[in-house]
Amino acid sequence: MTYRQTTEFFLYDWLNVESLNQRTRFADHSRETFDSVLDTCEKIARDKFAPFNRIADTEEPWFDGEKVHLPESSHAAARAFQESGMLAAAQDYEIGGMQLPCVVEMAANSFFSKAGIGIGGGGMLTSGNANLLMAHGTELQKQVFARNEFAGRFYGTMCLSEPQAGSSLSDVVTRATPDGSDFESDPFGPRYRLRGNKMWISNGEHELSENIIHLVLAKIPDAEGKLVPGTKGISLFIVPKKLVDAQGQLTGERNDVALAGLNHKLGYRGIPNTLLNFGEGKYPVRGSAGAIGYLVGKAGDGLRCMFHMMNEARIAVGLGAATLGYAGYEASLEYARNRPQGRPMGVGGKDAKQPQVPIIQHADVKRMLLAQKSYCEGAVALELYCARLVDELHTGDEAGAKEAHLLLEMLTPIAKSWPSEWCLEANSLAIQVLGGYGYTRDFPVEQYWRDNRLNMIHEGTHGIQALDLLGRKVVMDGGKGLALLASKMNGTIERAMAVPELAAHGNALAGALKAVGNATKSAWATGNPEEALANATPYLQAFGHTVLAWIWLDVALCARRQPESDLTQGKLAAARYFFHYELPKVPAWLKVVETRDDTCRSMDDAWF
CATH class of the missing domain: 1.10.540.10 (Acyl-CoA dehydrogenase/oxidase, N-terminal domain)
Structure with a gap:
């Protein structure tokens, strides 16, 4: 299909x-x-x-x-x-x-x-x-x-990380100081001068548009000129590459934003990735150094504002990872259908006089293709489900919007992390299907893997998503989000139990869901975050697989209602693969979470 x-x-x-x-x-x-x-x-x-x-x-x-x-x-x-x-x-x-x-x-x-x-x-x-x-x-x-960005005249970036502060945004040191006595009277809002460095800025410099609008996190010094520690002191600023007037026309003035260098990446190479210097004086503007920036929202509210873009980006990153996995799946599927090698098992299987068969007829190749299909199609389904929740959030009734918000809070770490890990694995399997050819640049599957490898890193690393899920999302509001998600899963399980062909899947998902709940309680049994979060990543993996099993069960129920076709049979086969080969991994991941295993946190650096 x-x-x-x-x-x-x-x-x-x-x-x-x-x-x-x-x-x-x-x-x-x-x-x-x-x-x-x-x-x-x-x-x-x-x-x-x-x-x-x-x-x-x-x-x-x-x-x-x-x-x-x-x-x-x-x-x-x-x-x-x-x-x-x-x-x-x-x-x-x-x-x-x-x-x-x-x-x-x-x-x-x-x-x-x-x-x-x-x-x-x-x-x-x-x-x-x-x-x-x-x-x-x-x-x-x-x-x-915003409107010139929507029109394509301007392009935009997000400038969060710094050379010394990647995921730890509380440690950013880019500073923003009021620009003169009239800084509050600028038509674009309070005007500041920014000085600092931002690292890993995608599309930070290019010629694809008339202007580049940087959204920059920086700290406003207190009355003594000191930066407030932590995230509470972070504010958000619009810093255009080129200054514009109130009508959106370029004034001819270049802002004090300079490209320090390009990062040369493993993949995802078509987008320039940059280190930017703000306010170093290379392009002094209006008589002095310091990049001109305009405050967005309230001072000190920068991280809350930026999360609006970050959460949207995390779902988009997940969908990008899913489609890269799908591209590799399609390439390896086509190759497997056309590459003759070996002969069927059984009588005559070693008879060299018999014609070779396409490798897709071998069970292990089918295993690799089914794994890719279950990962990639499941990931696409998850991302579109999350996007459907966004529509409910913005256009549904009050109760529906409230529920959608809570479900998005719970699912965003999974929507970002799960495709990033498992659709990357799909790309690895695509290479394996092609064998030696997959390791060459004669076929695209190696590029898909390289491009996809970034997605476990940017917009919040895998470990950060794990800490967010176990450290915040599942315990917020007394566990209301986890309870709501569990109720949605139980609704799907109940429907599946009424379908004989899917009842076993429903029981398996019920077992996994119960195990996740028990592990969550066990992780926090002592109330010690250091103990609870030491194994947050295995928890993320188990939680993610449980969510994807739910997605696949719901998709399978839908496929059962449709007229039988290759498309619906393929969906049912992918669901069956996921329940038989993937969901059984959940207990092993949760074991170290339940016991608050200290193997990793007690490891001494000298022992490495």
Whole structure:
């Protein structure tokens, strides 16, 4: 089955997105308009992204001292994406948007990440940047910065990490000081001068747009000129590469933001990754050094504002990981169907006179392909389910919105981390299916693996997601989020128990869910965070597999209701694989969590 067919199955048969058209915001839409958007994005991805994915990998961005250069194909792809209107797809008609449901927007954008994630990732950052400003910016900040990003005139970044502070944002030292006595009277909001360094900034410098709008986390010094320790002192600032006036026109002034260098990456090479210096004096502006920045929201509220973009990005990263895994799956499936090698087991299996068979006829190759299918399709389903929750959050009734918010809180760490780990494993299996050929650059599967390896790192590393899940999400509000998620799973289990072919899966999921609950209580039995969180990553893995088993069981129930076809049989087979081969891993992961095993935390560094 094609990726498009699978996507349509999830959207229309499983998630019933057509029902959203009954809501006022989406009333102009129908399946016809949704399909039209999918058609457009699939075509642009096929014509402008996929043919140049290898070029984006081999012709890395380079800096001539003034400009960062990208292949012309990257410029063409960016133009095509801008012209598609997808940067503003979910926005109001009044600002050039389509008022698409988030779930349809993400499904459509997934064609770009699948075809060439190293080419199109800047669009995700730009729309996320603009969405944050629409939520927390002033009216003029929305008008000038966000709307020009939605139109593709400006591109956006997020500047969080620093060379000495990656995941530990409380340790950022970039500082922002009021710019003169009139700093509060600037039309864009309180104006500051920023000085510091930001590391790992994707699309931090390029020529794909007229301007680059950096969203920068920095600390405002106290009355004594000292930085407030921790995250409470962090504020958020708009720092444009080029200054603009209140009408959004470039003033001709370059802001004091300088490229210090490009990071040369293992994969994901089409997007320049940069180290930026703010306020070093290379481009003094308006008579002095210091990059001009405008406060977003309230002082000290920067991290809360930035999480608006970070949470959106985490779901997008998960979907990107899923589609990269799916691209590898498709490539290895095609290879397995066409590569003759070996003969069937049994009578005559060693008779060299017998014709060879395609390797897809061998059980172990089917195992590797089924694993990929279960990982990647399950991950796509999870991400689209989360996007459907976003629509419920913004357009549902009060009770539905409250429930969607709580479920998103619980699922976001899984939506980011699980595809990043297991769709990377799918890419590894794709290489294995191709054997020696998979390890060469003659086939794309090695690039998919390299591109996907980033997703366990950026937008919150695997370990950070684990600490967030076990340290905060499952215990917040007395465990209300975990209880709600468990009730959703139990609802699916009850429906499955009424279907003889799925009853065993329902029992297995019930057992895994109970084990997760017991492990959660055991981890926190002493109330000591050091003991509870020492094995947070195995907990994340077990929790993630339990969530994906739930997703697959719900998808299987949907497939059982449809007329029998290759598509539905494939979904049922993938679900069966996941329950037989993957879900049994959960108890082993949870064992160290339940016992608060101290092997890792008690390890002395000298013993290494």
